[in-house]
Amino acid sequence: MPLLLYSALLLLIVLLINFFVDKKRNCGFKILAIFGIIIGLTSLGLNHLFDNAFGASTPVKIRTENLTNKNLKIYAITFWDNEWNGKGNFVYYDTKLKPNGKSDFWIDNDSYNFWLVAKNENNGIEYLNIVTGIQNEFDFKIAKNEIDESKNAGIAKQLTNETDKNEQIESFAVWANIILIGLVILSLIKRKTGGNNV
Known part of the structure; x- marks a missing residue:
């Protein structure tokens, strides 16, 4: 950027x-x-x-389906220190999913642990799934997920908010370049x- x-x-x-x-x-x-x-x-x-190029060596395919009646923004957060303290991570922003919408994206993940996060239009966490497992493909049906305001939800919200700001700045920079x-x-x-x- x-x-x-x-x-x-x-x-x-x-x-x-x-x-x-x-x-x-x-x-x-x-x-x-x-x-x-x-x-x-x-x-x-x-x-x-x-x-979204992070450079890790293990690609993981993620397919999501929005089963809620809300528009959701989909993120995957990978951690390379496995302490989940908000440091040593990379946040992938996938897309906005409409109700019953599907997405298909790749992430790079060497630790085999990542979080799948879905946020609503008010930037509230709607879905948080802490995934651990040695697989190369995951399918997620995002339905109502009870999210408590735990430390993990706070970390997910902070990291995705930072990514949202970076996405806005990048979008501005791309359009500024095109216009100029x-x-x-x-x-x-x-x-x-x-x-x-x-």
């Missing part, structure tokens, strides 16, 4: 240079703009390629046509 933010900053600087630099210096601006576009597209591609790349391309076209309407 930092690459996306740096890319957006670079594209913004290119646009500011376009705004303040003399229009007769097309060659220098063209090179800078093309460099900015390449960096922007590369950062978008790398972000898409390595999205478009603006840089338009400014190149405008310079090439001599400022005529495009």
